[in-house]
Amino acid sequence: DAKTTQPPSMDCAEGRAANLPCNHSTISGNEYVYWYRQIHSQGPQYIIHGLKNNETNEMASLIITEDRKSSTLILPHATLRDTAVYYCIVRADPNFGNEKLTFGTGTRLTIIP
């Protein structure tokens, strides 16, 4: 799986949009971008994933650049409960096997009241 690079930490004011960047310049054509988060020491929680189109769900939006070398996770109205470590994970097409997710060190997002 391609390597990802994320800033180690970020702050965001409560109520504002949190924009978390991820660089995955070595991503290949069949690799997806996944975002998970881990609140304190709880189990990771799925947020969103995409291949090349922008995606939106009830939690967040995922913007993938046209060349797919980077992406941004957007939490539109951050709350204190969004304080967590956010992981950007690039993963091969599961149609070809490879069940595992490879977690990096992620971005520690702190929402400031």
Next chain:
Amino acid sequence: EPEVTQTPSHQVTQMGQEVILRCVPISNHLYFYWYRQILGQKVEFLVSFYNNEISEKSEIFDDQFSVERPDGSNFTLKIRSTKLEDSAMYFCASRRLRPLGEKLFFGSGTQLSVL
């Protein structure tokens, strides 16, 4: 939302003892996983399990580890002879069969402390 349930939440054991960590995956899920996280370190994949057999495992998952689905609801991780370095938070996860690449649902974890 349905949840993956793990028991116990904390387990303390002596080095060399066997431990069994238990998980109840979401009822209609067919893929099961174990991950672990040593304090302050990354979340690491251990094993995936489908159709009553291991589909993928990591280098960490050596002969001391085994997994089992003893009945229709439980999924267990056994460590035969625990070492100090097995101390970690162990997370169980599950997902549906389709679509492939479906999101994983993680449990809240079992904190294993080996003394």
